[in-house]
Amino acid sequence: MEGGQPTGIYEAFARSDRRELVGMKNILKTIWKLAIILTSTALIWFLLGSTAFFQRFYFDLVEFAYFISVWVPTLVLMITFIFLIKKGWIPRNLILQVVITIIILIVSISVSTALFKNTTLYGWIIKQTRIDYVQVTDDGKYEYQLALTNLFQRNSYARLLVTDVSTDDEMIIPIKIRTKEISGITVPSKTVPKREEPPLPSFVWCTLNATDKEAIYMFTTTKYLKESIEMFEINMDKKKAKRIN
Incomplete structure (x- = not known):
């Protein structure tokens, strides 16, 4: 209350001021549009994340559950709401x-938060990046x-990490393994394996x-990496890999 007069939305009803009513409705419509933008951004963001920016075309179990139970219904509701406004x-x-x-x-904030x-x-x-056990030549x-790196995706690639035992110098050698042919592997752990850990046969990829x-x-x-065996000639001086087969 200001000066004994109702304020805000109550003032609009009390005075029957058409301009204020129109202004309030415009504010509400602006809020609707912002909610649509927020929800649309969340939908796009989730789609990009679940497909790794369209580098893979499958969902894991959790992503699939959210896609079916949240993403699809939200998209349908948003399209319906936009249609009604139009x-x-x-x-x-x-x-x-x-x-x-x-x-x-x-709804918009809750759904967007869940998707983000x-x-x-x-x-x-x-x-x-997935890395196997440390081995010695x-x-x-x-x-x-x-x-x-980025295994099971179109943008996957492989590198050979090499350390000179006498100098501890490290080098990274790109190696063009056909990573797209890899259907499944066993990984040592979520962290980089330590050199004192004995490599198990199923973890030896090369x-x-x-x-x-x-x-x-x-x-x-x-x-243990893939059915078809690949061979490369590694030049330590040039830090290059040359395919043999």
Whole structure:
């Protein structure tokens, strides 16, 4: 109350001021539009996250549950609401519009929060890398690990992580393994395996052995990585991998 006169929405009803009523309705419509923008952003964000920016076309169990129970119904409701606004099929009663606005805000914020919270960033914003156990070449000169990034996606790739035992110098060698052929692997743990951990056979994705040529090593994948075996010639000096088969 200001000066004994009702304020806000009550003042609009008391004075029957059409301009204020129109202004209030415009404010409510603006809130509706903002709710639509927020919800649309959440829907798009979840879709991008669940497909890793369209780098994979499958959902995990949790994502699929949210997609069916939250994403699809929200999309249908939002399209329906936009259609009603476009057609002008909205209540003329201002109080009813306020009630609808409150409901829309609650639903929009709740759904958007759930979608944003359950959107994974791995595989598109944050790279997801799986690494096998530390192994040592048969001549004892190098430690090595195979790192697979964004596995089971179109943007997946592999790198060979090598450490010179005598100098502790590290190098990363890109290696063009056909990662898209990998259907499933066993990973040692969620963290990078430690060198003192003994490698189990199912965690050994590759071998790296010395050849009769200086600084040239033979890299071979194992059946625990993929059925088809791939071989590469690794040049430690040039830090390059050359496909053999």
